[in-house]
Amino acid sequence: MASVTASSVKFSSVSCLIKQNQVSNLKKASLSFTGNGSQSRRLPVLRFRITCAAKPETVKKVVDIVRKQLALPEDRDVCGESKFSVLGADSLDTVEIVMGLEEEFGICVEEESAQSISTVQEAADLIEELLEKK
Amino acid sequence: MATKPTRREVLSLFRSLMRTAREFTDYNIREYTKRRTVDAFRHNRKLSDPAEVAAAFADGKSQLGVAKRQAVVYSLYAPSIKSVMEM
Numbered sequence: 402m403a404s405v406t407a408s409s410v411k412f413s414s415v416s417c418l419i420k421q422n423q424v425s426n427l428k429k430a431s432l433s434f435t436g437n438g439s440q441s442r443r444l445p446v447l448r449f450r451i452t453c454a455a456k457p458e459t460v461k462k463v464v465d466i467v468r469k470q471l472a473l474p475e476d477r478d479v480c481g482e483s484k485f486s487v488l489g490a491d492s493l494d495t496v497e498i499v500m501g502l503e504e505e506f507g508i509c510v511e512e513e514s515a516q517s518i519s520t521v522q523e524a525a526d527l528i529e530e531l532l533e534k535k
Numbered sequence: 536m537a538t539k540p541t542r543r544e545v546l547s548l549f550r551s552l553m554r555t556a557r558e559f560t561d562y563n564i565r566e567y568t569k570r571r572t573v574d575a576f577r578h579n580r581k582l583s584d585p586a587e588v589a590a591a592f593a594d595g596k597s598q599l600g601v602a603k604r605q606a607v608v609y610s611l612y613a614p615s616i617k618s619v620m621e622m
Contacts, residue, residue, distance in 0.1 A: 493576055496546055500553045512547060 460525045466501045467521060470494060481522035502528060508535070539585040540592040548595050549576055555599060558606040562618035568602060 464479045471490055473479065479488065485495050499515045502508075502524060508531040518524050540548075549572065556568035579591045 491580075492542070492546055493549060493573070493580070496549050496553070497573065500550070504557070512550070515550070516543070516546070 463521050463525045470498050484520050539588050555602045560613040
């Protein structure tokens with residue numbers, strides 16, 4: 402009887418708290434198979450991918466850059482869900498904001514991803530994703 | 536004559552110019568390039584005549600070529616001391 406144990410898949414557990422109080426947690430998972438037969442079995446590799454929202458510090462930095470770029474007064478509220486167009490940014494402003502974010506975080510945003518950014522939260526999420534990949 | 540560039544192409548040109556500006560080692564030239572592209576693109580925002588738009592786009596592309604070559608040349612003679620504005 403061959404007993405095969407999959408190596409436990411390890412994740413760094415990330416928990417993010419965002420305004421709507423969603424908490425995502427990654428759990429460690431370990432799989433074990435017992436089977437008869439002398440042949441080695443190939444184990445299915447299961448991957449858990451849970452995306453969670455960006456960290457508040459990242460969002461704060463993005464908000465600062467947006468504020469500076471668009472010259473918004475202090476009382477104008479900029480939160481994660483603010484759309485750039487609502488804040489008065491046109492496409493050139495959006496490109497400038499993305500450039501500013503690239504410099505601030507030392508990342509490189511591709512063309513397609515940059516075209517699709519429309520809110521502050523999306524920008525922060527994209528930044529987190531790129532920082533993770535580095 | 537060149538056909539009217541799409542919105543994407545224009546934004547792509549803007550991005551390329553900003554990226555090229557980053558590569559300059561000289562603080563003054565870097566800031567100037569960024570400032571000039573922003574000013575030029577904003578100035579030409581309201582153009583509607585396709586011929587004018589195409590001409591402005593072609594001009595921008597040639598300037599991008601100039602900037603790229605100059606970035607390479609300037610990098611050969613990069614100053615060793617940072618500008619005071621960067622500190």
